Amino acid sequence: MKLNRAMGPCWLGCRRERVPVKWFGPVRTRDGDGDMFACDACLATVERMVAEQLARRDADDLRSRSTARRAYL
Numbered sequence: 001m002k003l004n005r006a007m008g009p010c011w012l013g014c015r016r017e018r019v020p021v022k023w024f025g026p027v028r029t030r031d032g033d034g035d036m037f038a039c040d041a042c043l044a045t046v047e048r049m050v051a052e053q054l055a056r057r058d059a060d061d062l063r064s065r066s067t068a069r070r071a072y073l
């Protein structure tokens with residue numbers, strides 16, 4: 001991931017117009033590709049949401065493996 005810093009608008013939740021932002025990732029629209037930038041606070045929120053999603057996914061995997069193992073026995 002590119003982490004170029006710049007001053008500019010946050011494209012995520014806070015919508016502040018002029019804050020330190022980092023490159024967040026590419027965005028694809030029907031008109032073409034662009035670069036998204038977000039502030040540290042919004043990036044931290046996204047990172048926390050991804051960590052929660054990964055934890056739920058891992059828990060689901062463990063549950064399904066446990067169920068499959070019981071069905072096999």
Ligand SMILES: [Zn+2]
Pocket residue numbers: 010011012013014015016038039040041042043
């Ligand atoms: Zn923000």
